[in-house]
Amino acid sequence: xxxxxxxxxxxxxxPGKSGxxxxxxxxxxxxxxxxxxxxxxxxxxxxGLIVVxxxxxxxxxxxxxxxxxxLVLQNxxxxxxxxxxxxxxIAGHIxxxxxxxxxxxxxxxxxxxxxxxxxxxxxxxLCLLIGAAAGSVQGFLIAYLGIPSxxxxxxxxxxxxxxxxxxxKGQTLGPFPDGLQKMGNGFLPEVGPNTxxxxxxxxxxxxxxxxxxxxxxxxxxxxxxxALEVLPTRLFLxxxxxxxxxxLSLTMLLASYKGAPIVLIILGALxxxxxxxxxNAVFGRHIYAxxxxxxxxxxxxxxxxxxxxxxxxxxxxxxxxAGLVVAARLNAASPKAGVNFELEAIASSFIGGASMxxxxxxxxxxxxxxxxxxxxxxxxNLLSVGTDWQQVIxxxxxxxxVGFDVWNKRKSGS
Amino acid sequence: MxxxxxxxxxxVKTFPGVKALSDVTLTVRQGExxxxxxxxxxxxxxxxxxxxxxxxxxxxxxDILFEGEVCRFKDIRxxxxxxxxxxxxxxxxxxxxxxxxxxxxxxxxxxxxxxDWRETLRHxxxxxxxxxxxxxxxxxxxxxxxxxQQLVEIAKALSKxxxxxxxxxxxxxxxxxxxxxxxxxxxxxxxxxxxxIIISHKLNEIRKVADSVTIIRDGHSxxxxxxxxxxxxxxxxxxxxxxRDLDHRFPERTSYDGEADAAPALEIRNWTVHHxxxxxxxxxxxxxxxxxRGEIVGIAGLMGAGRTELAMSVFGRTYGRYAGGSVLKDGxxxxxxxxxxxxxxGIAYVTEDRKxxxxxxxxxxxxxxxxxxxxxxAKRGIVDEHGERQVSEGFRKSMNIKxxxxxxxxxxxxxxxxxxxxxxxxxxxxxxxxxxxxxxRGIDVGAKYEIYTVxxxxxxxxxxxxxxxxxxxxxxxxCDRIYTMAAGRLTGEVPRAExxxxxxxxxxxxxxxxxx
Numbered sequence: 030x031x032x033x034x035x036x037x038x039x040x041x042x043x044p045g046k047s048g049x050x051x052x053x054x055x056x057x058x059x060x061x062x063x064x065x066x067x068x069x070x071x072x073x074x075x076x077g078l079i080v081v082x083x084x085x086x087x088x089x090x091x092x093x094x095x096x097x098x099x100l101v102l103q104n105x106x107x108x109x110x111x112x113x114x115x116x117x118x119i120a121g122h123i124x125x126x127x128x129x130x131x132x133x134x135x136x137x138x139x140x141x142x143x144x145x146x147x148x149x150x151x152x153x154x155l156c157l158l159i160g161a162a163a164g165s166v167q168g169f170l171i172a173y174l175g176i177p178s179x180x181x182x183x184x185x186x187x188x189x190x191x192x193x194x195x196x197x198k199g200q201t202l203g204p205f206p207d208g209l210q211k212m213g214n215g216f217l218p219e220v221g222p223n224t225x226x227x228x229x230x231x232x233x234x235x236x237x238x239x240x241x242x243x244x245x246x247x248x249x250x251x252x253x254x255x256a257l258e259v260l261p262t263r264l265f266l267x268x269x270x271x272x273x274x275x276x277l278s279l280t281m282l283l284a285s286y287k288g289a290p291i292v293l294i295i296l297g298a299l300x301x302x303x304x305x306x307x308x309n310a311v312f313g314r315h316i317y318a319x320x321x322x323x324x325x326x327x328x329x330x331x332x333x334x335x336x337x338x339x340x341x342x343x344x345x346x347x348x349x350x351a352g353l354v355v356a357a358r359l360n361a362a363s364p365k366a367g368v369n370f371e372l373e374a375i376a377s378s379f380i381g382g383a384s385m386x387x388x389x390x391x392x393x394x395x396x397x398x399x400x401x402x403x404x405x406x407x408x409x410n411l412l413s414v415g416t417d418w419q420q421v422i423x424x425x426x427x428x429x430x431v432g433f434d435v436w437n438k439r440k441s442g443s
Numbered sequence: 444m445x446x447x448x449x450x451x452x453x454x455v456k457t458f459p460g461v462k463a464l465s466d467v468t469l470t471v472r473q474g475e476x477x478x479x480x481x482x483x484x485x486x487x488x489x490x491x492x493x494x495x496x497x498x499x500x501x502x503x504x505x506d507i508l509f510e511g512e513v514c515r516f517k518d519i520r521x522x523x524x525x526x527x528x529x530x531x532x533x534x535x536x537x538x539x540x541x542x543x544x545x546x547x548x549x550x551x552x553x554x555x556x557x558x559d560w561r562e563t564l565r566h567x568x569x570x571x572x573x574x575x576x577x578x579x580x581x582x583x584x585x586x587x588x589x590x591x592q593q594l595v596e597i598a599k600a601l602s603k604x605x606x607x608x609x610x611x612x613x614x615x616x617x618x619x620x621x622x623x624x625x626x627x628x629x630x631x632x633x634x635x636x637x638x639x640i641i642i643s644h645k646l647n648e649i650r651k652v653a654d655s656v657t658i659i660r661d662g663h664s665x666x667x668x669x670x671x672x673x674x675x676x677x678x679x680x681x682x683x684x685x686x687r688d689l690d691h692r693f694p695e696r697t698s699y700d701g702e703a704d705a706a707p708a709l710e711i712r713n714w715t716v717h718h719x720x721x722x723x724x725x726x727x728x729x730x731x732x733x734x735x736r737g738e739i740v741g742i743a744g745l746m747g748a749g750r751t752e753l754a755m756s757v758f759g760r761t762y763g764r765y766a767g768g769s770v771l772k773d774g775x776x777x778x779x780x781x782x783x784x785x786x787x788x789g790i791a792y793v794t795e796d797r798k799x800x801x802x803x804x805x806x807x808x809x810x811x812x813x814x815x816x817x818x819x820x821a822k823r824g825i826v827d828e829h830g831e832r833q834v835s836e837g838f839r840k841s842m843n844i845k846x847x848x849x850x851x852x853x854x855x856x857x858x859x860x861x862x863x864x865x866x867x868x869x870x871x872x873x874x875x876x877x878x879x880x881x882x883x884r885g886i887d888v889g890a891k892y893e894i895y896t897v898x899x900x901x902x903x904x905x906x907x908x909x910x911x912x913x914x915x916x917x918x919x920x921x922c923d924r925i926y927t928m929a930a931g932r933l934t935g936e937v938p939r940a941e942x943x944x945x946x947x948x949x950x951x952x953x954x955x956x957x958x959x
Contacts, residue, residue: 251829309826311817318814321803328761328792328800329815329868330782388805 071433072381072397079401083408090411091404094286097279102214102358104403105292106131106351108396110374111381112303113347115395118378119307120340121320121387122178126167126185127348128370132363133189134160134352139202139362142209149208157349163189164345165338172337186371194364203361213357216287217294226281227288234280238273245269292354299347304392316340321388376423377402380430401426447508448473448638449494449607454505456489456498463489464503465662471607476629476639478653478670480646481684482745482913486662487642488532491609495529496522509607526606530596532615536584543567543580546599570598574628589721590621597628608632608639614648615747618724626652644684644745646677646952658683678945681952685915685944693920694896699737706774707733708907709790709876714768716749716756726752726763728931734876734907739898741922742911743947749931750911751795754878758792759785772876786815791874793865795881795911797858801865804854808846809835811853811864816872838867843893859890866897877901878909883917895921915944929953 083091090096110127117124138156141147147155167185171178204210221228245268252259260268283289307313318326319333327333351370356362381398383390402423409419449471456464464486471477479487492498494507496516507514509525516522519529536545543563552562567580574594578587584595593613600608610629614622629639629652643649649656650670657667658680665683668675710733718724727749734740744750755762757770759782770779772788779785785792794800802811812835813820820831835849842863846856853864862882869877879898883891898921902908912918918925925942927935927950935950 305825309828311821311824311826314810314814314817314826317806317810318803321805322799324800325803326814328758328782328794330759330786331814332783384805388803 071437072394072401072430075430076397076401076404079404079408083404083411087408087411091408092282094282096407096411097282098286098290100403100407101283101290101293101296103407104399105290105296106354106358107370107373107377107403108296108399109299109347109351109354110370111377111395111399112299112392113344114371114374115378115381115383115390115392116303116307116316116340117178117344118375118383119320119387119390120316120337121323122171122337122340123375124167124178124182124185124341124344125371126163126182126189127344127351127374128367128372129186129189129193130160130163130345130348131352131355131367131370132193132365133163133196134349135356135362135366136193136196136202136364138209138353138356139205140196142206143202143204149206152209153353156353157346160345160347160349160352161342162345164342164348167345168338168341171341172334178341193366197362197364199364201361201363203359205357205360209353209357210360211291211357212295213292213354213359215291217289217291219288225285227284227286230280230284230288233289233294234276234284237280238276241272241276242269245272295350295354300392300396307392312336312339317388319387373402374399376427380427382434398430401430446473447471448510450506450508451490451494452506452508454490454493454503454507456486456493456503463662464493467505467659467662467664469657469664470667471638471640472655474633474636474638475654476633476641476652478649478656479640479642479659480644480649480656480680481659482644482915484913485659485684487659488611490659491529491611491640491642494522495519495527495609497529523603526604527609528600528603528605528607529609530593530600530611530613532611534589534592534596536592536595538585539583541581541583542571542576542578542587542595542598545584545595546570546580546602548599550603566602567598570601571595573601574598575624588621590617590624593617593621593625594628597632605637608637610639610641612642612644612746614643614645618721622648644952646680649680650677656680660684677952678949681945681948685948693917694892694899696739696899696921696923699739699902699923705735707771708736708773709734709909710771710774711753711757712769712771714753714757714770715766716752716763717766719763722764725766726931727756730768730928730931730933732909732926732933734909736875736905736907737902738924739902739908739910739922741918741925742909742928743913743915743918743925743951744928745913745951747930748928748951750928751880752931753928754792754880754909754911757785758782758790758878786872786874789873789875790878791815791869791872791876792878793869793880793882795884797861797865801868802853802861805852807850808839808844808853808856808864809849812838812849812868812871815868819871819873834871835867838871842867842897857886857890859886859893862886862890862894866894870897870901874906876907876909878911880911881913882910883912883914891917915947918942918947919944927951 080091110131114124114127134156137159138152141152141155142149163185167181170176170181217227217229217233219227219229249259249265259265307316315326315331315336318329318331319336323333352367355366359366377399378390378395379398380401381390381394381396383394405423405426406419409422414422447470449469451467451469454464454467455462467486467490469479469490479490481487489498493503496519499517500515507516509527514522514525537548540548546567547563552559552566564580571578571580574597576591576594576598578591584592587595597608613625617625626648629641633639641653653670655667655669656675658665660683668679668683712731714727714730715725716727718726730749730753732740732742742750742753752762756765757779760780761782769776771777772790777788779788779790798804803814809832813826813831817826820827820834832849838844839846839849844856844860844863844867846860853861856864866882882898883894886894898908898910910918910922919942922942923939925937925939925947926933927937927947929951934953937946937950
């Protein structure tokens with residue numbers, strides 16, 4: 030009982046003093062870093078492997094500019110949902126209603142714009158509001174009345190699906206006004222001279238690289254200023270190079286086709302915004318706190334009910350956004366839209382490192398998990414694997430990912 | 444006098460790092476009611492777990508002889524087959540099954556895998572009658588009170604043809620009436636030839652039912668007394684329970700010169716709280732206490748005295764049902780209906796159960812420390828991570844939290860270091876009043892000393908400290924004044940100069956009848 034566990038941890042090479050690191054030393058450092066951050070990097074490496082495998086199997090078709098662009102468009106709405114779902118799961122809940130809610134919001138948008146000729150910006154705002162309303166009703170029932178989220182959102186799943194069919198009278202409704210269509214299919218407009226590449230996308234990519242490098246360097250120098258431990262210089266440089274290379278190659282791929290899809294910009298803003306909130310905002314911290322240990326959070330003065338309520342409200346808004354993107358992409362609202370979306374979003378979160386009992390997970394993890402599923406989907410389509418086997422393989426991927434996580438946790442003795 | 448039915452010889456039980464039982468010998472005679480008493484943590488429950496096979500043979504040293512045979516129980520089932528049945532403090536009934544189903548759970552009347560309901564009901568009715576229950580055997584357990592549930596547990600034990608019944612603090616959760624019923628039942632069973640061991644620290648209860656009492660202290664059996672003998676007074680038992688020399692080390696207390704004229708930092712007046720489920724029961728009954736700035740005030744009491752319940756109900760009504768009383772801070776009445784309100788008024792409660800109520804074990808030291816007062820390191824809702832890190836690094840150094848960095852997961856730390864994290868978290872919140880509930884429970888001597896030093900320092904800085912503890916030496920070593928509680932009521936207030944273990948223990952073992 031009183032044996033001090035922490036004393037037994039071997040003094041793993043104090044970071045900050047890389048010393049005379051030869052090539053082999055650098056490799057050693059990398060492996061060390063990897064081992065210590067298995068949870069964070071495990072899925073990223075898995076994603077990399079999947080990309081490499083499918084690139085080989087498809088003779089490079091996977092990474093053709095046109096296909097990368099497609100990949101983004103195809104998966105954007107699941108990724109948007111996965112961000113919200115990650116928050117819900119971290120808080121220790123689940124939301125089964127988001128698939129139906131996306132369909133419902135799509136139908137609502139169609140009724141507004143197609144049947145009543147409401148202009149698209151107003152329709153957009155109204156759709157987000159109705160998503161917020163749906164989320165807050167469910168959030169109220171879960172947070173303040175204490176009905177389990179599984180039940181409330183299972184009811185929501187049936188209810189919104191039904192309402193969708195009522196709104197659409199079983200028909201498919203379209204097409205949408207141009208402005209709305211752009212949300213699902215559009216690309217950034219082109220500026221400047223013809224360069225064979227999409228200029229604005231290139232500029233944005235470069236700006237992103239500058240921002241990322243600046244952020245990383247500033248972070249590191251501030252940590253050093255406070256005499257806190259930092260990554261060894263060599264490893265830090267390696268990380269920077271990898272980051273820059275990744276952003277640059279994605280930028281080049283997109284810029285050599287039609288440029289960055291508008292939905293990618295939306296998604297990027299969401300990832301940055303939510304990542305920041307979950308890491309740095311009091312609200313985000315409180316979500317982790319109630320999911321990690323609810324009684325302890327309550328006794329620390331965290332307003333657990335309010336936090337839960339807002340988590341579900343937020344999920345409603347993101348589901349509405351996803352609903353608009355899906356409808357815009359298909360250019361029609363269909364009563365069968367969004368089927369199984371909730372399951373894909375949930376699977377993405379768990380592949381991305383969330384825990385059934387709550388308190389664990391990151392926004393970036395949800396995105397990586399979503400991309401693992403997305404690349405599998407896309408790659409198997411390119412290889413003409415039937416949907417039957419696709420489902421089998423995706424099921425196995427979920428099992429393997431979570432199984433690995435459980436195994437890894439047990440091995441590290443927690 | 445009948446011969447011994449049970450002998451436990453030189454039992455030693457060690458948990459990693461802690462010796463729970465050092466040398467315990469227990470002899471129970473056929474057909475008697477044998478009481479075991481001792482302070483919290485003396486090793487009573489561990490001893491009974493050894494006897495009933497919860498800690499299987501091989502995990503302890505020493506011999507157990509039951510009815511003259513050496514026993515090597517590998518689990519509870521094995522001990523039950525010999526007729527030894529233990530009823531734990533926390534009842535082990537399944538709330539949504541019927542009384543009959545519970546009585547025969549794991550031991551069903553069945554024919555080739557299917558329940559024989561006729562026999563089940565017949566037998567259940569018979570057993571329920573034997574323990575004095577008239578309820579229908581198909582009633583759900585959830586629909587009867589705690590007192591009756593305790594009786595159902597005994598019926599369950601009877602169904603297993605019990606010869607030796609072990610009751611671990613059976614009346615701790617019961618009101619007076621139910622307690623009486625239970626004690627009478629134990630006497631009734633004695634007439635039927637069933638031997639009982641009852642763990643209790645209510646001395647009037649022991650006098651009522653027990654024939655002899657064995658006192659356990661710090662993992663040693665001290666002595667066995669004949670309760671019926673006139674020499675066995677309550678004082679005699681008490682001196683056995685506490686007779687430990689004060690060789691624990693405490694830091695030199697910064698002297699406290701009571702400014703009697705200033706209003707107390709925290710005053711609780713006529714505080715009454717009902718049990719959250721059993722509305723009849725007063726868990727805290729008309730308690731008034733106060734603490735001044737710079738003062739350390741102890742609250743002593745045994746299990747079920749209502750200390751934690753008092754603290755938690757004052758701290759944002761996090762326990763039970765409020766039934767009256769007021770809280771004053773620096774002389775003015777304040778509302779403490781929610782944790783946030785209590786914290787805003789400068790009150791902190793450091794829980795006795797750090798794993799369940801104190802920490803998010805899967806999160807880092809850093810984030811656990813900052814949680815209560817995130818606002819202090821945040822601007823407009825955004826946490827300044829660097830500032831936060833500096834704060835927690837500061838605590839890691841000043842509190843000597845043994846961890847390589849503040850990004851270590853709290854779940855990986857030892858008990859003492861976890862306790863330091865909980866304390867840091869509440870010190871960071873910057874309260875005027877700290878209520879510390881068993882702040883040194885389950886941690887080693889070295890860490891205890893460090894925590895005492897921190898507590899002394901807090902008082903020296905002018906904070907008011909309420910120190911709840913089951914360890915009397917610790918209260919005597921640290922407190923300027925000590926309140927005692929028993930069965931939800933305040934039973935005494937002793938200034939430092941007059942406090943001895945005997946005085947305190949006498950007041951802690953007072954029960955309602957005695958105080959009147």
